[in-house]
Amino acid sequence: AGNNSAVTLLDYGAGNVRSVRNAIRFLGFDIKDVQTPADILNADRLIFPGVGAFAAAMDVLNQKGMAEALCSYIKDDRPFLGICLGLQLLFESSEENGPVRGLGLIPGVVGRFDSSSGIRVPHIGWNALQVKKGSGILDDVAGQHVYFVHSYRAMPSDGNEDWISATCNYGENFIASIRKGNIHAVQFHPEKSGDVGLAILDRFLHSSSSFVKTKRETEEKASKLAKxxxxxxxxxxxxxxxxxxxxxxxxxxxxxxxxxxxxxxxxxxxxxxxxxxxxxxxxxxxxxxxxxxxxxxxxxxxxxxxxxxxxxxxxxxxxxxxxxxxxxxxxxxxxxxxxxxxxxxxxxxxxxxxxxxxxxxxxxxxxxxxxxxxxxxxxxxxxxxxxxxxxxxxxxxxxxxxxxxxxxxxxxxxxxxxxxxxxxxxxxxxxxxxxxxxxxxxxxxxxxxxxxxxxxxxxxxxxxxxxxxxxxxxxxxxxxxxxxxxxxxxxxxxxxxxxxxxxxxxxxxxxxxxxxxxxxxxxxxxxxxxxxxxxxx
Ligand code: 1PR
CATH class of the missing domain: 3.20.20.70 (Aldolase class I)
Structure with missing residues (x-):
């Protein structure tokens, strides 16, 4: 890890976050695990890779007193990266076996993709990002494919427009990432998205990135789910x-x-x-x-x-x-x-x-x-x-x-x-x-x-x-x-x-x-x- 400070990982034990750990280590960082709500409040940088079902995750966060700590950490605009369910939990509620209440920091309800419109659910695979300007960690990755795997998604609305940093099209435009100040969250899996994903994680981990992504120009070329x-x-x-x-x-x-x-x-x-x-x-x-x-x-x-x-x-x-x-x-x-x-x-x-x-x-x-x-x-x-x-x-x-x-x-x-x-x-x-x-x-x-x-x-x-x-x-x-x-x-x-x-x-x-x-x-x-x-x- 050398000069790098450790990054704090919120793993509430609901599933496999080994890949996220591996990616953080690969980029040269040490990992501190959250044991208590205080560890969240004391973090320099917090990564929250949500796994499992929405309701189960909320239950654990509430039981361990971590929901409150998370909300206060995020409201203070401290460096945060949510991944997958770690994005969805920031919204008001989810329809997954629900409705189930979320952390309520971002307006909107997380709903299921509608397979009756001819798309396959789950949405699995490499899809292209439509990045808005000023997205911070997503700079230079517009139009690149990143790896998604999910059946539920948050939708853009007037209420959450100012949070959205990228969307993705799968039958409809859904929220692929959010950003406000130091708060970031992505629906896709940067730890499973090859070089592009590592570059995104690395930008979050460093204020100025050293991981240079040169494979493609930044023009938006890709537009949909890749075969x-x-x-x-x-x-x-x-x-x-x-x-x-x-x-x-x-x-x-x-x-x-x-x-x-x-x-x-x-x-x-x-x-x-x-x-x-x-x-x-x-x-x-x-x-x-x-x-x-x-x-x-x-x-x-x-x-x-x-x-x-x-x-x-x-x-x-x-x-x-x-x-x-x-x-x-x-x-x-x-x-x-x-x-x-x-x-x-x-x-x-x-x-x-x-x-x-x-x-x-x-x-x-x-x-x-x-x-x-x-x-x-x-x-x-x-x-x-x-x-x-x-x-x-x-x-x-x-x-x-x-x-x-x-x-x-x-x-x-x-x-x-x-x-x-x-x-x-x-x-x-x-x-x-x-x-x-x-x-x-x-x-x-x-x-x-x-x-x-x-x-x-x-x-x-x-x-x-x-x-x-x-x-x-x-x-x-x-x-x-x-x-x-x-x-x-x-x-x-x-x-x-x-x-x-x-x-x-x-x-x-x-x-x-x-x-x-x-x-x-x-x-x-x-x-x-x-x-x-x-x-x-
Ligand atoms: O039944 O749950 O224990 O799972 C066993 C798994 O092992 C199954 O997924 C089964 O497909 C696979 N399997 C069992 N025996 C063989 C065998 O080859 N003798 N291989 C086998 C399956 C098929 C593909 C292969 C493609 C592409 N291999 O995986 O890679 O056919 O090959 P190609 O591009 O060279 O044509 P269980």
């Missing part, structure tokens, strides 16, 4: 017990040699760091043997997250093995404990595969939401924006669409025996077992159960490099209102523009082409921009 490009690392232990990044062909990760060894494409932490530098909008780790190896016994994966999140400032997703589990000694772990450990170690989202299939099957069979599935429990506690459902479907061709009870489509390219139809059968345990449910039915069910996003793989296309399964992605992205990540089959930059032009996917994920260094992430972005598709560069 995301996600790098995926399939991770498992190899036969020597080392955690390696691997990659399969149609989910088979073993080499076609006599030894049949697990294909080793590198070290997870190094590769993730590389992809961050290369411009990945997000990074996913999938622990592909999680269905048989219990993740909390799998400490290396938690270490990978801890190390990665120290230097990688874009969202991290981790999946594999999220379910209830009883270990050899008879100790029972809930899926919520597994997920919590992933979040604490630096994950922003968790991804559920097999267990979500069971949950969806049960829900469709009974019509009852028990609230007990891993999906429901984790999204209730951490919010649905933190829960991704990963689907591993396999195409099943049919001559007659009446042959199955699942949603059938007419395929663009006929099957091997001239079949005109197909359905997409969900699988579990890394494609090893087919289940009596289609990708379409599963997607709709998990949306209702609380999933915030869908990661849509396709076993037929995985590792083939022939492009995404457009039929499948269209089917699923039109069936739900949550964001859908297209996955499996990318082999060239054109495949990315194709999937965004022909489907409503919000993001495209690839593994093999990046691992084999065939196509740099930056080329994908440049290609998208050339094709008129919004991308973050």
């Amino acid at each position: 995301r490009v996600i790098a995926c690392l399939d991770v498992r232990t190899n036969d020597n017990g080392d955690l390696v990044v691997t990659k399969g062909d149609q989910y088979n990760v073993r080499e076609h040699t006599k030894e049949n060894e697990v294909r080793n494409l590198g070290k997870p932490v190094e590769l993730a760091g590389q992809y961050y530098k290369d411009g990945a909008d997000e990074i996913s780790f999938l622990n592909i043997t999680g269905f048989r190896d219990f993740p909390l016994g799998d400490l290396p994966m938690l270490q990978v997250l801890r190390f990665t999140s120290e230097n990688v400032f874009v969202p991290l997703t981790v999946g594999g093995g999220i379910r209830d589990f009883t270990d050899g000694k008879g100790r029972h772990y809930t899926s919520l404990e597994v997920a919590s450990e992933y979040f604490r170690s630096g994950a922003d989202k968790i991804s559920i595969g097999s267990d979500a299939v069971y949950a969806a099957e049960a829900y469709l069979r009974t019509g009852v939401k028990t609230g007990k599935s891993s999906l429901e429990q984790i999204s209730r506690v951490y919010g649905n924006q933190a829960v991704v459902v990963s689907i591993d479907p396999r195409r099943v061709y049919l001559n007659n669409p009446e042959d199955v009870e699942f949603k059938v489509i007419q395929v663009t390219n006929r099957g091997p025996n001239g079949e005109k139809y197909a359905w997409y059968q969900c699988t579990i345990n890394g494609g090893r077992e087919g289940r009596p449910i289609g990708a379409y039915e599963l997607a709709k069910a998990v949306e209702e159960l609380g999933a915030g996003e869908i990661l849509l793989n396709c076993i037929d296309c995985d590792g083939q490099g022939n492009g995404f399964d457009i039929d499948l992605i269209k089917l699923v992205s039109d069936a739900v209102t949550i964001p859908v990540i297209a996955s499996s089959g990318a082999g060239a930059v054109e495949h990315f523009s194709e999937v965004f032009a022909k489907t409503n996917a919000s993001a495209a994920l690839a593994a093999g082409i990046f691992h084999r260094k065939e196509v740099p992430i930056q080329s994908v972005k440049e290609h998208l921009l050339k094709e008129g598709i919004e991308a973050r560069t």
Whole structure:
């Protein structure tokens, strides 16, 4: 930390603020944690990264006497930065499970995005800032993309106009940041917004910034939500017990040699760091043997997250093995404990595969939401924006669409025996077992159960490099209102523009082409921009 004074962090224990801590440390500052209301009043600079639900946060602040201290700190115009819920709590009230009263410092009510207007909720991804002049910490970032993840937002009004320093457009113009004197708050996540976000944090931490952002001119170029490009690392232990990044062909990760060894494409932490530098909008780790190896016994994966999140400032997703589990000694772990450990170690989202299939099957069979599935429990506690459902479907061709009870489509390219139809059968345990449910039915069910996003793989296309399964992605992205990540089959930059032009996917994920260094992430972005598709560069 050197000459820098410490920054005070208000972490009321409702969730993961590890990324904010990592970003502050990365910028060379020490962190003092708020223990008592007096610590707020004595702070030189206060950062308040709100996490969790609005009502729960207000309860804690009120119980600990911190609400009053916060109000007085802010009214005294002392240096303050609120992040995400840390912005929303400044308003009068929120409709999230409410109405619930907020701190009441800024006029306005926080409401939910309206998905009936055709936008996907949660608002997840990199969106452009419309910055007003004199915004202080947002100087030079007008028109840049920053990372948002939320379902609720504050709206501009005559009453709060003088507070607004930036807006963002998502179906409507909502408040992206506020500023008055030394008081700042942002709806987006600077700690997850790459260089741009670090520059914003750094401006808050220093009166005059030393972190120079030179990537782009300050002209407002970007205007809307960018299509995301996600790098995926399939991770498992190899036969020597080392955690390696691997990659399969149609989910088979073993080499076609006599030894049949697990294909080793590198070290997870190094590769993730590389992809961050290369411009990945997000990074996913999938622990592909999680269905048989219990993740909390799998400490290396938690270490990978801890190390990665120290230097990688874009969202991290981790999946594999999220379910209830009883270990050899008879100790029972809930899926919520597994997920919590992933979040604490630096994950922003968790991804559920097999267990979500069971949950969806049960829900469709009974019509009852028990609230007990891993999906429901984790999204209730951490919010649905933190829960991704990963689907591993396999195409099943049919001559007659009446042959199955699942949603059938007419395929663009006929099957091997001239079949005109197909359905997409969900699988579990890394494609090893087919289940009596289609990708379409599963997607709709998990949306209702609380999933915030869908990661849509396709076993037929995985590792083939022939492009995404457009039929499948269209089917699923039109069936739900949550964001859908297209996955499996990318082999060239054109495949990315194709999937965004022909489907409503919000993001495209690839593994093999990046691992084999065939196509740099930056080329994908440049290609998208050339094709008129919004991308973050
Ligand atoms: O079921 O909750 O334990 O989660 C297991 C997770 O591991 C699921 O998300 C499942 O998709 C994943 N998984 C399981 N087995 C494999 C395997 O490959 N044998 N990998 C596997 C999934 C698919 C994508 C891949 C894309 C892009 N890999 O993640 O990265 O297909 O690849 P490409 O660009 O090279 O074509 P649970």
